[in-house]
Amino acid sequence: MCLAIPGKVVRIYQEAGVSMGEVDYEGAVSRVCLEYVPEIRLGQYTVVHAGFALSILDEEEAQKTLELWRELLDKVEEIRPR
Amino acid sequence: MTRYVSEFRDPAIARRLCAEIKFLVTAPWVIMEVCGGQTHAIVRSGIDQALPPQVRLVHGPGCPVCVTPIEVIDQAIAIARRPETILCSFGDMLRVPGSHQDLITARAQGGDLRIVYSPLEALQIARENPGQQVVFLAIGFETTAPGNAMAVSLAAREGLDNFSLLVCHVLVPPAMRALLGAPDNRVQGYLAAGHVCTVTGLADYEAISRDYRVPIVVTGLEPNDILEGLVMVLRQLEAGEHRVENQYQRSVRPAGNPLAWGMVEKVFAVRDQKWRGIGLLPASGLGLREEFAAFDAARKFEVAAITPEESPLCISGLVLQGIKRPDECPAFGAGCRPEHPLGATMVSSEGACAAYFHYQRL
Numbered sequence: 001m002c003l004a005i006p007g008k009v010v011r012i013y014q015e016a017g018v019s020m021g022e023v024d025y026e027g028a029v030s031r032v033c034l035e036y037v038p039e040i041r042l043g044q045y046t047v048v049h050a051g052f053a054l055s056i057l058d059e060e061e062a063q064k065t066l067e068l069w070r071e072l073l074d075k076v077e078e079i080r081p082r
Numbered sequence: 083m084t085r086y087v088s089e090f091r092d093p094a095i096a097r098r099l100c101a102e103i104k105f106l107v108t109a110p111w112v113i114m115e116v117c118g119g120q121t122h123a124i125v126r127s128g129i130d131q132a133l134p135p136q137v138r139l140v141h142g143p144g145c146p147v148c149v150t151p152i153e154v155i156d157q158a159i160a161i162a163r164r165p166e167t168i169l170c171s172f173g174d175m176l177r178v179p180g181s182h183q184d185l186i187t188a189r190a191q192g193g194d195l196r197i198v199y200s201p202l203e204a205l206q207i208a209r210e211n212p213g214q215q216v217v218f219l220a221i222g223f224e225t226t227a228p229g230n231a232m233a234v235s236l237a238a239r240e241g242l243d244n245f246s247l248l249v250c251h252v253l254v255p256p257a258m259r260a261l262l263g264a265p266d267n268r269v270q271g272y273l274a275a276g277h278v279c280t281v282t283g284l285a286d287y288e289a290i291s292r293d294y295r296v297p298i299v300v301t302g303l304e305p306n307d308i309l310e311g312l313v314m315v316l317r318q319l320e321a322g323e324h325r326v327e328n329q330y331q332r333s334v335r336p337a338g339n340p341l342a343w344g345m346v347e348k349v350f351a352v353r354d355q356k357w358r359g360i361g362l363l364p365a366s367g368l369g370l371r372e373e374f375a376a377f378d379a380a381r382k383f384e385v386a387a388i389t390p391e392e393s394p395l396c397i398s399g400l401v402l403q404g405i406k407r408p409d410e411c412p413a414f415g416a417g418c419r420p421e422h423p424l425g426a427t428m429v430s431s432e433g434a435c436a437a438y439f440h441y442q443r444l
């Protein structure tokens with residue numbers, strides 16, 4: 001129920017007055033309620049718990065994290081005094 | 083592998099972050115990861131074994147299946163056995179031991195039990211079966227509460243009178259406070275659960291960090307997220323500082339998801355809640371508000387008076403509080419295995435005992 005990995009929104013539609021979507025996890029597609037992320041667009045990634053999308057993953061923030069790690073990797077030879 | 087996953091599992095980065103941890107640690111520290119998803123990532127990727135010996139990770143209570151009280155399982159079984167009911171549940175709950183049996187046995191004996199992935203599926207079953215009472219076993223932390231709140235709100239809007247929830251919702255911050263306040267507490271820093279904070283935001287965590295002078299880093303669920311979260315906690319500990327930091331910026335905004343939490347607050351009110359293995363914690367759960375009492379299965383079916391019986395061998399309460407590791411339980415791997423579990427922590431996909439078993443910490 002909680003081991004959520006991010007999935008990509010591949011379809012957005014309305015069903016009985018509720019905003020729904022399809023989220024793709026490497027080919028496994030599941031139906032997800034999008035009511036809590038009304039501004040989500042096709043192609044964006046979301047964290048889903050128990051059939052509900054809870055956040056839109058922020059591409060810029062993700063890149064910042066990865067960039068920081070790459071910089072760390074470049075510093076690998078550096079030896080700092082204790 | 084999917085975007086947002088493989089990039090956060092790069093082994094070269096993981097080794098670099100481990101080196102950073104070794105470099106900055108000068109004293110022994112005990113850090114708890116709160117979320118069961120993080121526990122699994124840690125054990126699966128071997129993070130706990132790659133850390134320097136001064137850094138001890140203890141596993142927290144963040145497994146919703148594990149902390150659901152045994153009497154709720156017993157109540158769910160009692161409801162599932164009634165001829166007029168359909169009990170809907172997440173699949174993780176089926177093999178959790180109740181006092182005398184589990185839900186899957188109740189189904190084999192004729193109970194109508196259906197596995198759903200979303201409370202909206204249970205709602206749909208109620209719409210399609212107007213002659214039956216459909217009960218959804220609504221368990222979980224702040225991550226599942228928004229969906230369950232939505233299901234109740236929709237049922238109320240449609241005037242469905244054959245849909246209800248057997249509610250056992252738990253809240254993370256009160257448990258974090260209880261652990262820090264215990265006389266034998268050893269936890270000096272927290273990795274907080276990224277997905278819970280995605281929903282609720284950071285305000286409660288700021289208060290905990292202030293009150294107990296403890297560093298808290300809100301952390302994602304991929305291995306390198308966890309390692310970076312550890313670097314951030316350890317930097318604070320080594321510098322004698324305590325504040326809330328957000329490692330999981332790509333998902334967690336400081337205010338959380340106000341739409342989702344707003345719906346939770348509309349439908350549910352905070353109440354005292356019992357946690358399996360831990361006991362009653364004040365203001366640590368959610369119950370349906372009075373105006374939604376018609377959707378409360380516990381009132382509808384009067385299932386309150388059940389005397390639960392735990393296995394006397396199981397020490398999962400100590401495991402859930404980070405006091406014992408699963409492999410320190412005498413029953414681990416012997417009397418207790420996933421196919422014959424004595425406690426919920428051996429069943430759930432987020433349980434610490436299951437993590438140790440599946441990744442061969444025998």
Ligand code: SF4
Pocket residue numbers: 395396397398399401408411412413414415418419423424425426427428435
């Ligand atoms: S190994 Fe089994 S008996 Fe021991 S604490 Fe874990 S679930 Fe309980």
